[in-house]
Amino acid sequence: MNCPQQDLKGYLLGELAEAERRQVADHLSGCSGCSEEMARLRLTTAALGQLHEQEIPCRIAFVSDRIFEPKGWNRLWNSAPRLGFASAVILAAAILVHALVRPGPTAAEVAAMEARIQREVASRVQADLIPVMEEIQYLQKRAAVSYRNSLYLENRP
């Protein structure tokens, strides 16, 4: 029979303060009932120690997709069409910037450009239309000669 005031289980489990632990240790050395009870408790915890820890079947895959998968915009950014999309955006931006930044022509430049266009048109007209006009005049002359000859043949006695 052990002494109820002695906290043998607390002593066994290492839950006592130093002063209380010493007091129980002193008591155990002189009390056969408490020593016997302590022996049974030690046997009990030793038996519990026969049940060893089990190995975990596999590493815990806590890195779940729900937690660590990239957010929507991030997934889009890392997707295959990313490069093409980015290139198109950069190109459109470059065109826009160029259109806004490029200075317009001055009045003198416009006048010079118009004069150059007129000269070009005139030279093209001369180069292309004059031969056609000459061909037409030649054909008209031939037609007139043919008509005169036919009248002459009809009126011949």
Added chain:
Amino acid sequence: MIFREVEDPDLIARTKRGKVDAYNVLVSRWEKRVFNYLVRLVGDREDAMDLSQEVFLKAYRNLGKLQDAARFGPWLFRIAHNEAFSHLRRKRPEVEMESEPAGRIAGPGMEPLEAALAVRHALGRLSEDQREAIVLKVYQGFKFEEMAEVLDCPVSTVKSRVYAALDVLKETLAPIDTRGAQ
């Protein structure tokens, strides 16, 4: 040069800054303990594995709420406790059909020794609260104060559960000569 092992609070701080690798290290330190705690509560390795994953996922999500990084262990086991008992409540009808829930612990990796069988039988005689108290105290090595955090109850309640469980276990296990089983 003296190399100091990175402490849990350092890993927690780095995890909070978004370093996933730090959390992986933290998981590798605690996963076996959490798994063994759960397998002894729910009695099934597959269920314990699923619950362990859920525990670490919830811990990650709620790590910002952990005020004192030094109390990570009890905080983590509090999550594991909640998961285990939610699981047991869902499976209650099935569990009640078992006369010795702890007897279902047997499986691959367990010792085929007579003493181990006797221990599982003895643990099966305890109430769920008592069994959990013994698992936390004897197998996980928590102090009464930490167990009170895990179980969300007064230290006096923890103490009475452990002491009552030891009385039950002593009646079953004390006559066994464990030296012969080694």
